[in-house]
Amino acid sequence: MDAQHTYDYDRPTRMLFLGEDRLADGFRLIGFETHPNPDPELVDRTIRELLRGREKAFVVVDDAVMAQDIPSLKRVRREGGRIVVIAVPPLGEQPQLGSEVARRLAALFGNAVVNAKAEP
Known part of the structure; x- marks a missing residue:
């Protein structure tokens, strides 16, 4: 196994939440990096950085973020791979x-x- 593959296995999967602040607190308590009430530019920039760094990530967004026209979000949903994205509904x-x-x-x-x- 070459050094690149070893390095990929040694790197932890990042866990991120991007969405409404009422949900962000709960995700923060269980160890997620949180970005409460992000604007589309922040979401796009965050996902582009994950792609550029070839990072593994589990990204949870709220339905409002998922519904926005965010190019990098659409890309990772279409391509799959190292970054898994799921959406959660607002509370209730x-x-x-x-x-x-x-x-x-x-x-x-x-x-x-x-x-x-x-x-x-």
Whole structure:
């Protein structure tokens, strides 16, 4: 194994949260780097830095951030790889399923099925 591969395994995965401040406190308490209420430029810059540094990262954004037109966010969602991005809904809200799979399911079965509340 060459030095580059060894180095990749030794580097920890960064955990970041970018989203509303009410959620940021909880993520900070469990060890995430947090960026409360980020503007689109900060989100774009943060993800570009992860890409440039070839870092491994688990990035959690809120639904509002995910819905914005942020080039680097779209890129990592499209390409996958070292950076995994998921979205969480605002506190007390239903998740907004925005994946290609969710769109296909909605087209086949209707939005009511995709957005149905789970029974306890």
